Amino acid sequence: MAYEKPLPKPNADTRPFWEGCQENQLRFQKCRHCDHIRWPPSVICPKCHSSDTDWIVASDKGMIYSYVVYHIAFHPAFENDLPYVTAVVKLAEGPYILTNIVGSDPSKLKCDMPVVVVWDDSSQEFNLPKFKPLNE
Amino acid sequence: MSLRKLRDKYAIVGAGYTSQGRIPDRSALSFYVEACVNAIKDAGLRKEDIDGLICYRQFQPVANDVVVTPYLLAQHLGIQPKILSQESYCARGHFLHAISLIEAGFCNYVLIVYGDNALSGKRSFVKGATNSEPADDNAAFGEFGRAAQFAMAARRAMYEFRTGPETWKEIAVCQRKWANLNPIAMMYDKPMTYEGYFNADWVVEPFRLYDCCLISDGGRACIVTSTERARDLRNPVVTIMGIGEHNTSVDIHQSDFMAGPTGANMAGKMAFDMADITVKDIDACEIYDCFTYTVEITLQDYGFFGPGEGEDWFKDGRTAPGGIMPVNTSGGLLSESYFMGLTPIAEGVMQLMGRCGERQLGAKTGTKEPEIILCSDNGAVFQSHATLILRRS
Ligand SMILES: [Zn+2]
Numbered sequence: 230m231a232y233e234k235p236l237p238k239p240n241a242d243t244r245p246f247w248e249g250c251q252e253n254q255l256r257f258q259k260c261r262h263c264d265h266i267r268w269p270p271s272v273i274c275p276k277c278h279s280s281d282t283d284w285i286v287a288s289d290k291g292m293i294y295s296y297v298v299y300h301i302a303f304h305p306a307f308e309n310d311l312p313y314v315t316a317v318v319k320l321a322e323g324p325y326i327l328t329n330i331v332g333s334d335p336s337k338l339k340c341d342m343p344v345v346v347v348w349d350d351s352s353q354e355f356n357l358p359k360f361k362p363l364n365e
Numbered sequence: 366m367s368l369r370k371l372r373d374k375y376a377i378v379g380a381g382y383t384s385q386g387r388i389p390d391r392s393a394l395s396f397y398v399e400a401c402v403n404a405i406k407d408a409g410l411r412k413e414d415i416d417g418l419i420c421y422r423q424f425q426p427v428a429n430d431v432v433v434t435p436y437l438l439a440q441h442l443g444i445q446p447k448i449l450s451q452e453s454y455c456a457r458g459h460f461l462h463a464i465s466l467i468e469a470g471f472c473n474y475v476l477i478v479y480g481d482n483a484l485s486g487k488r489s490f491v492k493g494a495t496n497s498e499p500a501d502d503n504a505a506f507g508e509f510g511r512a513a514q515f516a517m518a519a520r521r522a523m524y525e526f527r528t529g530p531e532t533w534k535e536i537a538v539c540q541r542k543w544a545n546l547n548p549i550a551m552m553y554d555k556p557m558t559y560e561g562y563f564n565a566d567w568v569v570e571p572f573r574l575y576d577c578c579l580i581s582d583g584g585r586a587c588i589v590t591s592t593e594r595a596r597d598l599r600n601p602v603v604t605i606m607g608i609g610e611h612n613t614s615v616d617i618h619q620s621d622f623m624a625g626p627t628g629a630n631m632a633g634k635m636a637f638d639m640a641d642i643t644v645k646d647i648d649a650c651e652i653y654d655c656f657t658y659t660v661e662i663t664l665q666d667y668g669f670f671g672p673g674e675g676e677d678w679f680k681d682g683r684t685a686p687g688g689i690m691p692v693n694t695s696g697g698l699l700s701e702s703y704f705m706g707l708t709p710i711a712e713g714v715m716q717l718m719g720r721c722g723e724r725q726l727g728a729k730t731g732t733k734e735p736e737i738i739l740c741s742d743n744g745a746v747f748q749s750h751a752t753l754i755l756r757r758s
Pocket of ligand 1: 260261262263264265274275276277278279
């Protein structure tokens with residue numbers, strides 16, 4: 230069955246992140262001047278305006294900063310997933326990223342719950358970093 | 366820098382309404398034009414007097430509409446204003462810009478307007494929407510828009526302090542009571558009970574259907590001028606006693622202060638400082654209410670109550686008809702109609718002019734005769750905030 234959900238559209242700024250995902254790695258920019266790890270990607274550091282940057286590979290752990298449960302599909306390809314969870318996960322390294330929490334009953338989730346990445350390669354084009362509770 | 370020299374120096378002199386609700390077979394542009402013409406008429410001005418035209422942001426056209434630009438609107442109004450502008454992506458500086466233009470001497474009468482055919486045009490975020498906003502990479506995760514983004518902030522707030530549906534049901538039900546007194550409100554003849562609130566479907570949990578604002582066809586406009594000029598016009602004079610603006614700007618998905626304070630905190634301080642009053646002086650509030658929670662966090666950030674005290678504060682009909690602090694007396698975006706910040710601001714103006722019929726604050730609704738009304742406007746997901754303190758002169 231064809232994959233009908235929207236896919237990322239990498240651009241000049243975000244391409245290194247999505248290329249990292251193809252290797253099951255979460256890659257972020259780290260400022261060489263002030264050590265701030267930033268997301269979303271940018272040509273300069275929003276903290277100190279330095280353009281001197283490294284790409285680092287983040288650990289696969291974080292915590293749920295906040296989450297919601299979709300009960301309406303605003304796109305038909307998500308109808309079979311209802312109810313599904315989107316969340317902002319705070320990674321151990323600092324960045325906050327929008328993702329899904331999978332493999333858990335939505336009613337069991339809580340803010341600040343530790344989570345670990347699970348890679349979703351079902352589109353066969355992009356590996357999507359999703360997360361599940363650490364203890365499951 | 367003190368803004369006190371601007372206190373009460375500018376006034377809102379006219380409000381333009383249109384037919385509203387579900388009005389099929391109308392272009393968005395037609396609502397803009399109708400709202401502007403009615404505002405000009407209401408203020409008792411000639412169209413040639415309008416030398417500034419500021420539009421709220423317009424979404425993607427639907428139903429074969431054209432893009433509504435300020436040029437197009439000016440052309441259809443038959444005017445050539447000195448200043449034309451249109452805000453993008455919901456930064457809520459309209460009234461502040463209008464005052465600045467008049468204070469600097471560039472303009473005398475600035476018209477601020479919004480219109481849309483969102484309901485009939487099936488704009489995004491309704492069940493069966495056929496006209497979605499352009500998606501970003503978050504769409505890969507099934508993240509689509511405003512309800513989920515505000516719900517995300519609300520969920521974090523539920524974790525950090527005492528809030529949730531028990532608080533929000535009061536907001537939804539009290540505003541509905543106001544709408545039931547307002548014949549032009551989309552929910553005029555639809556009372557709501559607590560049970561009705563809880564029985565409604567989830568949209569994006571923790572938000573149920575009645576936590577979410579309406580989607581409307583229609584438009585609204587307001588005209589700003591100097592208080593000096595306002596005194597020569599036909600309506601009772603309603604001045605801008607204080608104005609504040611703050612743009613936290615950060616995308617909610619990267620915010621590390623998701624549960625607040627929102628821009629209301631800084632914008633409110635700026636407006637209260639200019640007006641030289643405190644929340645104790647406020648007689649009623651018209652708060653931008655895209656979601657029930659938005660009303661709670663805005664009033665909390667203005668200092669009406671502390672974090673988590675909202676549940677008790679909203680109890681016993683404090684904000685309903687007959688209450689000691691009426692909030693969103695037209696029904697608001699939740700129960701009247703959605704015209705961005707112009708729904709609450711126009712209502713504040715109409716209340717102070719004494720033109721609100723059955724819902725008029727004062728003896729008619731068992732509330733205090735209003736002299737000072739606090740209004741708010743919010744843009745994007747708590748990224749932009751404007752505060753207006755209006756006063757009957
Ligand atoms: Zn830096």
